[in-house]
Amino acid sequence: MTLDILYFAWLRERIGQPRERVETDAATIRDLVAELAACDEWHAAAFADMSAVRCAVDQQLAELDTPLAGSREVAFFPPMTGG
Amino acid sequence: MTARVQTAPFDLAAEMRGFGEGAGAIVTFSGVVRDDNGRMTALEIEHYPGMTERALNDYGQEAARRFDLTDWRIIHRHGHLAVGEQIMMVATAARHRRAAFDAADYLMDWLKSRAPFWKREIAHDGSGKWVEAKTSDEEALTRW
Numbered sequence: 001m002t003l004d005i006l007y008f009a010w011l012r013e014r015i016g017q018p019r020e021r022v023e024t025d026a027a028t029i030r031d032l033v034a035e036l037a038a039c040d041e042w043h044a045a046a047f048a049d050m051s052a053v054r055c056a057v058d059q060q061l062a063e064l065d066t067p068l069a070g071s072r073e074v075a076f077f078p079p080m081t082g083g
Numbered sequence: 084m085t086a087r088v089q090t091a092p093f094d095l096a097a098e099m100r101g102f103g104e105g106a107g108a109i110v111t112f113s114g115v116v117r118d119d120n121g122r123m124t125a126l127e128i129e130h131y132p133g134m135t136e137r138a139l140n141d142y143g144q145e146a147a148r149r150f151d152l153t154d155w156r157i158i159h160r161h162g163h164l165a166v167g168e169q170i171m172m173v174a175t176a177a178r179h180r181r182a183a184f185d186a187a188d189y190l191m192d193w194l195k196s197r198a199p200f201w202k203r204e205i206a207h208d209g210s211g212k213w214v215e216a217k218t219s220d221e222e223a224l225t226r227w
Contacts (some may be wrong), residue, residue: 008199056131078201079215080196083191
């Protein structure tokens, strides 16, 4: 499947781009993270500590075990600091 | 019953005109950019277009259901905001004050840790530092 991957805040800076499109067979977000982290040193650095990363699938907050079948957009970002 | 994400400043008085008409209690909260350590000149606020509006609407509707609100409004700004500028506001209207206060408190707790905004502190020399999430903000959610 084709997924749009979005990055925000320091993940965007560490990876060096706000979004990318990937072809993947990853079953869950955890699998996708493993694939992305293997891309290059920037991705590896961004995903080095997953306790500091939150994610959303199709704009809904999600957990690492969330399945990706039928999804279009996955976003990665640090814990939110709004308000 | 609206949520907005915008760069432009907002006028609290104008926003409250006609808000919650017929309610017994209206609570408003506004957040202002503050400089805690004397080094900061501004905040840069990043958000996730599309998801942010959806999240704010979801929390507003959930608060309305939970506290039986007659009206609610959330406005959150993004972009470059100088110290002293308003960042955001929450307003709630209900028949009784307790529900209006609790709903505003509830919305603030959810916004802090679940709405996709990220703050970066800009120092006098132009350098930036991402604000880290506080565990106390996360713990605050367990109250609800």
